[in-house]
Amino acid sequence: MKLKGNNYLEMAALVVFLLVFQYGIAQGHPRLIMTQKGVQEIKSQLGKVPLFDNSVAEVKKEVDAEMALGIDVPLPKDFSGGYTHERHKKNWLIMQKAGALYQILGDKKYATYVKEMLLAYTKLYPTLPLHLQERSYARGKLFWQALNDANWLVYVSQAYDCVYDFIGAKDRALIEKDLFKPFADFISIGSPQYFNRVHNHSTWGNVAVGMIALVMDDAELLERAMYGLKEDSVPAGMKDNDGGLIKKPGQKTGFLANVDEPFSPDGYYNEGPYYQRYAMYPFMVFAEALQNTKPKLKIFEYKNGILIKSVYALLNLTNSAGEFFPLNDGQKGMSYYSRELVSAVDIAYLYGGKDPSLLSIAEKQGRVQLDNSGMAVALGVKNNLTKPFVKKSIDLSDGSDGKQGGVAIIRNRNKDKELTLVMKYAAQGSSHGHFDKLSFSYYNNSSEVLQDYGLARFVNIEQKGGGNYLKENTTWAKQTIAHNTIVQNETSHFGADFETGSQFSSKKYSYDVSNPKVQIISATEDNAYPGTKMHRTMVVLETDDFENPLLLDIFQVNSKTANQYDLPFYYLGQMMSANFKYETPKILEPLGKSFGYQHLWKEAVGKSSSENTKFSWLYEGSFYTLTSATSPDDELLLVRLGANDPNFNLRRDAGFIIRKKNTQKSIFVNVIETHGSYSPVTENAVNAFSAVANVEVVYEDENYVAVSIKNNKGKVSLFILSTMNNSATQNHNIEIKGKTYSWVGTHYYTLIK
Amino acid sequence: MKLKGNNYLEMAALVVFLLVFQYGIAQGHPRLIMTQKGVQEIKSQLGKVPLFDNSVAEVKKEVDAEMALGIDVPLPKDFSGGYTHERHKKNWLIMQKAGALYQILGDKKYATYVKEMLLAYTKLYPTLPLHLQERSYARGKLFWQALNDANWLVYVSQAYDCVYDFIGAKDRALIEKDLFKPFADFISIGSPQYFNRVHNHSTWGNVAVGMIALVMDDAELLERAMYGLKEDSVPAGMKDNDGGLIKKPGQKTGFLANVDEPFSPDGYYNEGPYYQRYAMYPFMVFAEALQNTKPKLKIFEYKNGILIKSVYALLNLTNSAGEFFPLNDGQKGMSYYSRELVSAVDIAYLYGGKDPSLLSIAEKQGRVQLDNSGMAVALGVKNNLTKPFVKKSIDLSDGSDGKQGGVAIIRNRNKDKELTLVMKYAAQGSSHGHFDKLSFSYYNNSSEVLQDYGLARFVNIEQKGGGNYLKENTTWAKQTIAHNTIVQNETSHFGADFETGSQFSSKKYSYDVSNPKVQIISATEDNAYPGTKMHRTMVVLETDDFENPLLLDIFQVNSKTANQYDLPFYYLGQMMSANFKYETPKILEPLGKSFGYQHLWKEAVGKSSSENTKFSWLYEGSFYTLTSATSPDDELLLVRLGANDPNFNLRRDAGFIIRKKNTQKSIFVNVIETHGSYSPVTENAVNAFSAVANVEVVYEDENYVAVSIKNNKGKVSLFILSTMNNSATQNHNIEIKGKTYSWVGTHYYTLIK
Secondary structure, eight states: OOOOTGGGHHHHHHHHHHHHHHHOOOOSSOOSSSOHHHHHHHHHHTTSOHHHHHHHHHHHHHHHHHHHHOOOOOOOOOOTTSHHHHHHHHHHHHHHHHHHHHHHHOOHHHHHHHHHHHHHHHHHGGGOOSOSOOOSSSOOSSSSSHHHHHHHHHHHHHHHHHHHHHHOHHHHHHHIIIIIHHHHHHHTTTOHHHHSSSSHHHHHHHHHHHHHHHHHTOHHHHHHHHHOOSSOOOOTTOBOTTSOBSOOTTOOOSHHHHHHTTBOTTSOBTTOHHHHHHHHHHHHHHHHHHHHHOGGGOGGGHHHHHHHHHHHHHHHTBOTTSBBOOTTTOOTTOBTTSHHHHHHHHHHHHHTTOOTTHHHHHHHHTOOOSSHHHHHHHHHHHTTOOOOOOOOOEEEEOSTTSOSOEEEEEEEEETTEEEEEEEEEOBOOGGGOOSOTTEEEEEETTEEEEOOOOOSOOTTOTTTGGGSOOHHIIIIITSGGGSSSOEETTBOGGGGOHHHHHTOBOEEEEEEOSSTTEEEEEEEESSSSTTEEEEEEEEEEOOTTSSSOEEEEEEEEEEEEEEEEEEEEOBOSEEEEESSEEEOOSSBOBSOSSTTGGGEEEEEEEEOOSSEEEEEEEETTEEEEEEEEOOTTOEEEEEEEOTTOTTOOSOOOEEEEEEEEEEEEEEEEEEEEEEOEEOTTTOOEESOSOOEEEEEEEEESSSEEEEEEEETTSOEEEEEEESSOOOTTOEEEEEETTEEEEEESSEEEEEOO | OOOOTGGGHHHHHHHHHHHHHHHOOOOSSOOSSSOHHHHHHHHHHTTSOHHHHHHHHHHHHHHHHHHHHOOOOOOOOOOTTSHHHHHHHHHHHHHHHHHHHHHHHOOHHHHHHHHHHHHHHHHHGGGOOSOSOOOSSSOOSSSSSHHHHHHHHHHHHHHHHHHHHHHOHHHHHHHIIIIIHHHHHHHTTTOHHHHSSSSHHHHHHHHHHHHHHHHHTOHHHHHHHHHOOSSOOOOTTOBOTTSOBSOOTTOOOSHHHHHHTTBOTTSOBTTOHHHHHHHHHHHHHHHHHHHHHOGGGOGGGHHHHHHHHHHHHHHHTBOTTSBBOOTTTOOTTOBTTSHHHHHHHHHHHHHTTOOTTHHHHHHHHTOOOSSHHHHHHHHHHHTTOOOOOOOOOEEEEOSTTSOSOEEEEEEEEETTEEEEEEEEEOBOOGGGOOSOTTEEEEEETTEEEEOOOOOSOOTTOTTTGGGSOOHHIIIIITSGGGSSSOEETTBOGGGGOHHHHHTOBOEEEEEEOSSTTEEEEEEEESSSSTTEEEEEEEEEEOOTTSSSOEEEEEEEEEEEEEEEEEEEEOBOSEEEEESSEEEOOSSBOBSOSSTTGGGEEEEEEEEOOSSEEEEEEEETTEEEEEEEEOOTTOEEEEEEEOTTOTTOOSOOOEEEEEEEEEEEEEEEEEEEEEEOEEOTTTOOEESOSOOEEEEEEEEESSSEEEEEEEETTSOEEEEEEESSOOOTTOEEEEEETTEEEEEESSEEEEEOO
C-alpha cells in the first residue's frame, strides 16, 4: 500500500494507525537508525571500507576525547553560545555517537558512558523549571527554547536505542519514567504553541517524540508525533519570536503535516535551503527509523517520494563550493558539508535507489553516517561506483501544491567557470521569509557577483545577541531594499507586513532552458504593491560575441500611480569605474528613514549622462560590468551599508542603485557581464574592459519588449519577449526598426548584425 | 680573485675592466642564461625529469598559442593595462620563452618566430619618438616609462642570445645597429635620470644594457652597465614621479652600486619585499649571466654573497601562503609564486650551494626556469632531496651597512597555526617608503589579524589611473595614520617629508628570540617628531595560560611638549563586542583634515570606562581580542576608511584608535589575543570570549616598565623591560609591589601567580 499526497491525509491517518497496531513495532534494539541486522553487516565489513573506517576512527577520536573530560550535565542557564547551552548540545551529539560506537565496536565503555549520562539527566530533569531565559515564545527546560530540547531528544533517542539492552530493565524504567516520558510530554502537550504547528521547529518536536516513541514502543506518543495534538490551547493569531503566525485555523499538524505542507512537489522547502538543511536531519532520520520499524508504511514513497526529492532539491540549491544560496534567513557559508547533509545524502542513497551521483557528494563530504546508509555509501565509493553529481538548471516550485511561485536556478558551465543565476519568485517563506519578490543573486563559481545579504545574525555567537536574530534582521535583512529587486516609494513589498505577504506569491511567466545558450526565467508580481504590476525576465545568454555568458535583466513595472522605483545591485569587491558623473558628499547621511533605507549611507549621487550607464568592479580575480539602458533623468546612487547600526551588526557592503522618479510605467534593462581576470601574482589585467558597446530597448508596447545588445566589434543581437502571452506554441510576428521577426513561443533571440 | 664590499668599488672597477679584456667574453651562443654546455645537459635529461618536462610543456603550450595568433608589434601609445603596453610586454615574455624552446627542443619554428619579431622591432624602433604619454620622469619609446623598455631588453637579450647563431651575420648586424645598440643607448645615455641612480628602476636599466652587452660582446656597454654613466646631466635635486630623489651628490651608479647600496648585509632591500621581488629578476639573471660568461668575477660571492642572501631574505618576508608582507608600496597578494621568484629560487639553488630546503619552495611553485638552474632544481626534486623550508624568527637589518634599523619577523608555530609579527623599524625605504616608524602587522597563518594597508594602486589595471600610483597613495597609504603606529598631533612622521625621513632610521633596542616562548623585538624612534622619543616593545608570548600565544605591545612615548597621541589598530572582519560605551553619529564626518585623517570616517566615538578596554572581532574563522590598559580619559574611536575618495580607490577597511590627549609622557599597553574558532558549517563558536582578565602596568620609571597579564582563571604573568640599558649581560634588580625580581639582560618574564 502506498500513500499519496495531501488530499488523502485522513485516509493516511487511518492507515498508519492500523499499521501500528496490525504490525506492531519491530522487535529488539537497536531499531531506529542502527538495526540488529545492520550492525551485523557493518561489523562484517569493518576494516575493509576506508570511508566508513575513517568515519568510525574520527568519531572514536572525538568521543574518546570527550569521555576523558568526564560527564558534565550542568544546571541550564545560558543562551546559545553560552556554556550550559553548548555543553548540553555537545552531550546530545556525543551520546548519539557513543551509542553508535558501542554497537559497532562492542566496547562497553561507550554504553556505560551513555548510561551514566542518561542517569545524570534522569536525576536533573524532574527538578527543572522552565529555562531562565524568557526570550522564546516556547521555552525549553534544558535550553532557552523548546526547539533545542527537541534537538536533544532526537539525538538522545538514538543513543538510548543503542544502549537499550545494555542498560537493563530497572534503570530503563526509571529513565523512561523520569526523563523520556515527561520530556516528550513537555515538548508536546506542555508546549503546544511549539509542537502543534507547521514549521521547522515543530518538525524537530514531532520527530523527537516519534523517535523516543519508537524506542519505547509507545503507540500513543507515536500517534501524537505523526498527527500532532488533537487539542491544544494555542490562541488564534499567536505569533512566534520571529513574527511568524503559530497556526492557521484548521491547520493540520504533526510529522505528516510537516511533510505535506512546507515541501513543494519539487522538494523545495518553503523557508528556503538554510532551514531546509536544518529540518532535513529530523525528516530523514525519522523516515529511516520508520522504514526500519514500519517498512509497510513506505514513508520514502510518501507524497511521490518527496523526502528523497527534497535532498536533491537541497543539493541543487548550492553554489559550486556546495554552499547553500542564502535565501530568506540563511547564514552564508552553510553547506552540504554539514552533518545534516552527510546524513541526508547517505539516507537518500540507501533508500532512494542508490543513485551513484550521490556518491560524489559523499566523497567530497569525506565522512559518512555510522549506520547502514553510511556503510552503503562507503561501499559504493570503495567499489568505484561514483558518478559526478551534475547540477543543471532547475526550476523549483514553491507551495505544497507547487503553485506558489518558485525559485529558478539557471547555470551555465564552461570549463571551470560556472555562472549561476538564482531567481526567487516564491511565496513569503514562512516566518523566515524576506520581502524580496523577484529578487536574484548571481554567482561566478562560488564567488558572489551580486549578493543576497542573507540574515543579520551570528548563529550561536553569544556576543551577538546570544547568537539569535538581531534587530537588524528585521530592520535590514528582511526588507526589500536589502535585495536586488525593485522598491517602490522607499517602502518594502507588502509594507513589510508578514500576514499580507503570506497571502500571495509571485507567478511564473516562463521558464525555458531547452536552449542551453538562451536560458530564461520570467515571473510576475502583482501584489507586492497594490496597483503595481512587476514583471522580471532574466536570461543567461551564451554567445560567441562575448568572452563569457551575459546576464540580461529586463524588469518592467507598471502602476496606476506615479511612483519612485529603486533597483539596487549589491556587488562585492572593488569598484573600478563608472561612466557617469557623481558627487561624493563631504559628510555621509542615511539614504532614508525606514524600510532598511536608514541603514544605507549615501556615498555618491549621480545622474545618467548617456543612453547607457556603465558600472564596473573587480572581485576575486574577475571583472564585472553592469551596462544599463538608462534614461537621462535616472538617478544613480552608490550606497554603503552600516548607518544606524549601533552594535556594528551589519557588514559594510556596497550597492549600486538605479532610481527612476515620478513614473507610472518603467523598464529597467541591465546586462551584467563577467569579463577578464586579474591576478596579484602575475599582475596581468586581462580583458579589464567591458565589451558591451550598447544596450537598447528597441521596442516596447503592451505585448512585446525587445532589447538589442551590441558588442565592441559591432555585433548586435536581439532578444524579444512576448509579455502578454506565455504559450509555448503561440506564433508571433512583429516589425522592429523595419524588419519583421517571426517565431513560436514566449521569447526569441537572434543575431541581427 | 674575490671582490669585497662597498669601499673597494674603485678597485673592483679596475678588476672587472681587466677581466673583460684578459679573459674575454665566453665564446659561442647561447651564453647568458642558457649555455652551450648547459643545453647539451638539458637535452640529455629531457623526458626524464617531471618538473622540468612539465615546465617545458607549459611554456610550449603558451608559446604555441601565441605563435598561432601571429606577430603583432603595434605602434606604442597606451599606459600599462592598455593594449599596446600589454602587447609589447607579452612580446618580450614570449620571445624569451621561444628562444629557450628553440635551444631545448631544437625546433626552428621558435627561432624563426623570434627572428621575425626582432626584425619587426628593428623596423619599428628607429621610427619611434618618445612615448606619447608624458607622465613619467623618464619616458620610454616602446612604453610610457623607460623602465618598461629596460624590462623588454632584459628579456629580449636572452631571446637574441638563444637565436644568435640561427639569425645569421647579416640580419644580426642590422638588428644590432638599428635596434639593440640604439635601444641600449637610449635607456642609458638617453635617459640618465633613469639609468644613473640607485633604484630598482635603474637596476633594470643597468642589467638590460649589461645583458645585451654580453650577447653582443660589447665591452663599452658592459662597463656602462657595471659602473653607470661617467657623466650625466641630471640636475641636482631632480625627483621622480613618486617624489624620490634621483641622485645624491657623489652617488655611485651602475649595477654594482645597485648591489652595494640598497641591500643590507642581511639581504633586506631598502624598498621592501614587493620591490625586492621586482628587482630580483634582473639581479639574479644578470648575476647568472656574469657567472656563465665571467666566472672569475665570482659575482655570487660579491659582498659576502649578498645576492643569494637576498633570496633567503625575500622568502622569509612572506606569510604562510608565500605572500610578501606589504611593507611600503607593496601590492597585497604578490608572492613567491611569481615568475621572478621562480627564477630567483632556481638560481639561488644552483649557484648558492644546492640548499635542499629551496627545493620545497620550488615544489610549491610547480615550475622551473628553462635553463640549467631549473634543471638542477627539477633533478633535486626528482631525486627526493627536498627538505622543508622552515621560516624562523628573523631580524633583517636595513641599510647598506646594516645600521639603519631593520624589519623583525617573529614567528610562533604550533601545529597548523603560525602567528607572525612583522615589526618595521627601518629607514625610509627610498621613494617607495611609508611614514610608518615602529609600525607592525600581525598574521594568523596567511590571515591578516592587524593589517598593513599596502599601497593605493591597482598595478596594471588601466581603469585605475592607468594602473599607476593613485593620488591616495600619497594622501593615505604613505601617511602614518594608515599604519599601526603612533601619530602625534594628527601629523605624519617627519611631517610626511621624504627628504627629512630619508635622513633617519629607527634604532634597534633589543631583538631576542633565544627563548621560543618569549620572543621580543624592541626599537626606538627619536626623529619622527623632534623632541619626542618613542619606544615600542613587542613580545610574542607563548604561555600555558592561554589557548594561543599573545602579542604584547608596549609603546612608550615621551615628549618635551604636551601632545595628542593616536595609536590605530587596523583589524579586518566583523566586530564582535566592545566593553566601552560609544556613540555612533547619525551622520558620518571625516576624522580630520590632512595627513590621511581626511580619509577616515568617524563611525563611533567612546571613552574608556574601566582599567581595561576590550575590543573583539571575528575574522576568517578566528576570534581576536585586543585588551588595552587604558586610562579613564582615553578616547576610543572606531573608524572606517573611504572619506574624500571621489574615485572609490580605497578599501572600506576598519580601524580602532586609542587616543590620548594633552600628554607629554604616555604608555600604550595592548595585548592581542587569538582565540577560538567559528565555522559557518558546524555553527560552533568555540572560545569566543577573551581569556584575558586584566592587563596592568604595574611599574614604570625612567629605567623600567613592567606589565602584568592575568587570565580568567587567575593566573598572572609579569613582563619587565629595562628601558635604559639593553646590554644582554647587565644584572637587574627591582622591587614591584613588595616583591623583588632579579635577572640578567634586557627583559624578564615570569609567572607570578
